[in-house]
Amino acid sequence: MTHLFSRLKEQLQTGFPFAVYSKPGSTIINGVFQNDSSIHAVNYNGSGFVFAPFALGKTVFIPAHAADIISAEMDLDVNIPDAPLQPAIDVNAKSHFEKLVVQSVAAIKSGAFQKLVLSRKELVHLAEADVVAIFQKLLVTYPNAFRYCFYDPQAGLWMGATPEQLLKVENHTLHTVALAGTQLYKAGEEAVWEEKERQEQKFVTDYIVSELADYTANVDTTEPYTFRAGNIVHIKTDISAELKDVDSLYAVINTLHPTPAVCGLPKSNAKEYLLANEDYDREYYAGFLGELNHDFAIGQPKTDLFVNLRCMKIQDDTAHLYIGCGITTDSDPQKEFLETVNKSMTMRKVI
Numbered sequence: 001m002t003h004l005f006s007r008l009k010e011q012l013q014t015g016f017p018f019a020v021y022s023k024p025g026s027t028i029i030n031g032v033f034q035n036d037s038s039i040h041a042v043n044y045n046g047s048g049f050v051f052a053p054f055a056l057g058k059t060v061f062i063p064a065h066a067a068d069i070i071s072a073e074m075d076l077d078v079n080i081p082d083a084p085l086q087p088a089i090d091v092n093a094k095s096h097f098e099k100l101v102v103q104s105v106a107a108i109k110s111g112a113f114q115k116l117v118l119s120r121k122e123l124v125h126l127a128e129a130d131v132v133a134i135f136q137k138l139l140v141t142y143p144n145a146f147r148y149c150f151y152d153p154q155a156g157l158w159m160g161a162t163p164e165q166l167l168k169v170e171n172h173t174l175h176t177v178a179l180a181g182t183q184l185y186k187a188g189e190e191a192v193w194e195e196k197e198r199q200e201q202k203f204v205t206d207y208i209v210s211e212l213a214d215y216t217a218n219v220d221t222t223e224p225y226t227f228r229a230g231n232i233v234h235i236k237t238d239i240s241a242e243l244k245d246v247d248s249l250y251a252v253i254n255t256l257h258p259t260p261a262v263c264g265l266p267k268s269n270a271k272e273y274l275l276a277n278e279d280y281d282r283e284y285y286a287g288f289l290g291e292l293n294h295d296f297a298i299g300q301p302k303t304d305l306f307v308n309l310r311c312m313k314i315q316d317d318t319a320h321l322y323i324g325c326g327i328t329t330d331s332d333p334q335k336e337f338l339e340t341v342n343k344s345m346t347m348r349k350v351i
């Protein structure tokens, strides 16, 4: 494992692209280190690691054949950090976000949308911008998330611990999830979901199942269940299906991305609305990332992609934290802002 982290340090020096990541529940860390500075266009039939934006910007691709692969068992002597204090509230950011929530609730009430997922960015000064130390804390703190550190000169340096799978495809079987609803995690207490929240999450499940209909057969869904992601919990349904044609991978990715958990419904109008009204560029937040047609640990053809949530971009000594929340007809602007503050704790805990 020391070898993997020393290569990561070297790679940060050379500025060549890389992805280092660990899958949910796994103690294996994979490093995909591109061995030069070439830029590669994404090829959805090719094998490699993909890093795609929400909407604007370039999809970055590290082809498997252009990279050195190092996999190691995690053996980190790092303590799980204490929960950070709630940050001081930026009153301007709060009022700006709350106004956008009010405007978006009105748009939903007018019948234009069923749901919109609004987001914003918080900047945090890093007292010590030690990328490797921050990433190691992230790895041990969120064992059930997809944890990653990614760098490319165009995209910049990103890290995250996401709870949302976009898509997994092995042989002909596809797996995805429907994720919605947020509550603070309370140790020893079972989350109680309101009917409204359960309805919203069911709506997301039904939407995904219907969108996949053209490409799949034998769709199967689990009962919705409470799923913990760091200091918060969500409602989740696992969805699996048989892909009718493996060559439809690109079409399926396009169908699922951006998911209702990060964009809204109906999808393309919601995306347009966000691009016109959010007032900032999400960049790679709410995009997707992961293994395309290649499991790097075992060298087998497999696709395993995640939605880029609970993430940050590190630029010099500043962390840009990206946080969002789903808005529906009865959203309360102050509570929604607070929800984004709660979600910012996922990254605040490790920086």
Ligand SMILES: C=C(O[C@H]1C=CC=C(C(=O)O)[C@@H]1O)C(=O)O
Pocket: 117, 119, 179, 180, 181, 182, 234, 260, 261, 262, 309, 310, 322, 323, 324, 325, 326, 327, 343
């Ligand atoms: C958009 C985010 O979370 C999504 C995922 C799960 C639950 C969500 C919610 O309850 O609002 C969001 O849709 C984010 O963390 O930035």
